[in-house]
Structure formats: structure tokens, C-alpha cells
Amino acid sequence: MSLFDWFANRRKETALAPMQPEREIADGLWTKCEACGVMIYSKDLHSHQLVCPECGHHHRVSSSERIQQLIDPHTWRPLDENLVSCDPLQFKDRKPYSDRLREYQEKTGLKDAVQTGLGQLEGLPVALGVMDFAFMGGSMGSVVGEKITRLIERATWEHIPLVIVCASGGARMQEGMLSLMQMAKTAAALERHRSAGLLYIPVLTHPTAGGVTASFAMLGDIIIAEPKATIAFAGRRVIEQTLREKLPDDFQTAEFVQKCGFVDVIVPRTQLKSTLAQLIRLHQPVASQVSSTLLPKSFPLMAMAEE
Numbered sequence: 026m027s028l029f030d031w032f033a034n035r036r037k038e039t040a041l042a043p044m045q046p047e048r049e050i051a052d053g054l055w056t057k058c059e060a061c062g063v064m065i066y067s068k069d070l071h072s073h074q075l076v077c078p079e080c081g082h083h084h085r086v087s088s089s090e091r092i093q094q095l096i097d098p099h100t101w102r103p104l105d106e107n108l109v110s111c112d113p114l115q116f117k118d119r120k121p122y123s124d125r126l127r128e129y130q131e132k133t134g135l136k137d138a139v140q141t142g143l144g145q146l147e148g149l150p151v152a153l154g155v156m157d158f159a160f161m162g163g164s165m166g167s168v169v170g171e172k173i174t175r176l177i178e179r180a181t182w183e184h185i186p187l188v189i190v191c192a193s194g195g196a197r198m199q200e201g202m203l204s205l206m207q208m209a210k211t212a213a214a215l216e217r218h219r220s221a222g223l224l225y226i227p228v229l230t231h232p233t234a235g236g237v238t239a240s241f242a243m244l245g246d247i248i249i250a251e252p253k254a255t256i257a258f259a260g261r262r263v264i265e266q267t268l269r270e271k272l273p274d275d276f277q278t279a280e281f282v283q284k285c286g287f288v289d290v291i292v293p294r295t296q297l298k299s300t301l302a303q304l305i306r307l308h309q310p311v312a313s314q315v316s317s318t319l320l321p322k323s324f325p326l327m328a329m330a331e332e
Contacts (some may be wrong), residue, residue, distance in 0.1 A: 195235015
């Protein structure tokens with residue numbers, strides 16, 4: 026090292042001030058918006074129902090938090106909480122299906138990808154189902170289909186409106202044909218609900234795709250979507266390769282789907298509860314006795330067994 030370099034290094038060392046230790050910030054105290062990159066105080070974000078106050082981006086919501094947002098306090102009565110898949114196909118990919126289920130159950134605290142129950146929404150009785158994308162991408166297997174079908178039948182039996190919040194990547198491949206059968210089962214239950222003159226409102230959140238879109242997500246009397254939610258059946262690349270043409274940039278967004286007539290209204294999450302309550306009040310059915318032909322004869326016994 027030359028004498029010149031030695032003196033230069035000495036000047037650098039004396040010029041530098043002692044480093045101050047960085048303040049530690051507790052994990053989860055701040056959240057970065059996925060859309061605009063703004064740092065938001067997590068408590069403020071949750072008080073705003075996980076909608077960015079700067080750009081309006083709707084962050085993903087768990088099923089439990091969604092229930093708290095929609096249902097009046099102390100009125101929620103869960104249904105079929107202990108239903109679990111029995112792995113009928115003994116499916117195995119990178120790991121056995123049974124191990125994958127156990128992993129997601131421990132991670133999310135849920136038995137499967139949907140929570141169902143009865144409650145009150147601004148004092149109005151309602152049957153509510155909420156899918157959870159955190160559990161295997163909200164995929165619809167036999168348990169999801171069975172819980173939703175039972176919820177629909179319970180709503181028909183009690184003559185109350187039905188709301189299902191959809192968030193799913195589609196059918197669950199680990200259950201094969203048994204998963205696809207849920208599309209027909211839920212659609213048949215919804216037809217009996219419709220024949221009883223009762224209201225059904227699906228709420229399509231990001232993302233809603235595959236077999237869920239092809240069944241109960243699109244069979245509502247009034248179909249609501251959250252802003253900029255992805256709503257699709259097949260993937261974008263699959264469609265482009267099939268049609269051999271470039272699709273619009275906003276293809277499969279809630280706004281594009283609304284223009285095509287598949288969604289009735291786009292409602293921000295902060296206005297969802299009041300909008301649902303208004304729609305339910307406007308469609309209150311005339312009090313009447315539900316026909317016994319609209320439900321399976323075994324349903325009363327099933328309901329008693331669940332209780």
C-alpha cells in the first residue's frame with residue numbers, strides 16, 4: 026500500500042461517524058400494499074377491512090375475518106365444523122393427500138376450504154358460506170361441496186336468504202371425479218332454493234375460477250364482485266392458445282366480466298355489508314310454508330343429527 030493510500034484510508038475512518046444501531050420494528054406492525062407499495066399501519070388496514078386507503082386495493086381476507094365483517098356480533102352459528110375429507114382415492118403427488126390436508130389444517134386452523142353457518146346481517150337472518158383461499162387455494166373437494174350443499178338446504182328449510190363468498194382456484198385435483206360431482210350437487214340444491222322463491226347472492230372475490238365459477242358462483246339471483254377481482258373459468262394462457270389470439274389486458278377482471286354481463290354489480294368491500302342488507306330487505310319473501318317437495322325427505326333427520 027502506498028503512503029498516499031494509507032493517508033486516504035485514515036481520512037475515511039475519521040470522517041465516518043459511529044454507526045447508530047437500527048431500531049427494531051415488530052413483525053406485522055406495518056403492511057406494504059401489494060398494488061401501490063405504500064406502507065400502512067396494520068391496525069389501520071384491518072380497521073379499513075384490508076382495503077388500501079391510498080389506492081383502494083383489496084387485500085386477501087381470511088374466512089374468519091370475512092365472517093366478522095359481515096355477521097353481527099354474537100349471532101354466528103357455525104354448521105358442519107367437523108367434516109373432513111377421508112382421502113377416498115389415496116392420492117399422492119409430491120406428498121400424500123392426507124399429509125397435505127393435515128398440513129393446511131394446522132396452518133389455517135380450518136378443517137377444509139369453506140366455513141358455513143347461520144347468523145344475522147344488520148339484524149336480518151342469513152345463511153352464509155365463506156371460502157378460504159389459504160386452504161389449498163380454496164379448491165372445491167367433496168367436503169367443500171357437501172358443506173355448501175347442506176348450507177343451501179338449511180337455508181331452504183328455514184326459508185332464509187343465502188350468501189356465499191367465493192374464493193377458489195377451482196376443483197380439487199386430489200379428489201378427481203368426486204370433486205367434479207360437487208358442481209352438479211350444489212347446482213341441484215340451488216335449484217330447489219330458487220324454486221322456493223328464496224334469494225341467493227354469490228360474492229365473487231379474488232380469485233374465483235374453475236369449477237366454482239362453473240357452478241354455484243354464477244347461479245345467483247344477483248351476482249356481486251369485488252373491484253379488480255379475477256373471475257375466470259380456464260386460465261388466460263389456455264384460452265389464448267385455444268383461440269390463437271391476444272386477449273385484452275383487463276381480461277378476466279371483475280370490470281371486464283361485468284361489461285360482458287356475467288356480473289351484476291361491483292361493490293367495494295367497505296360497502297358490502299350494507300349493500301347485502303339492502304338487497305335482502307328489498308327481496309324479503311312473503312311468509313309462506315315451504316313445500317316438502319323442495320327438499321330431500323332425509324334432510325330433517327340430517328339436520329337433527331348435526332344439531
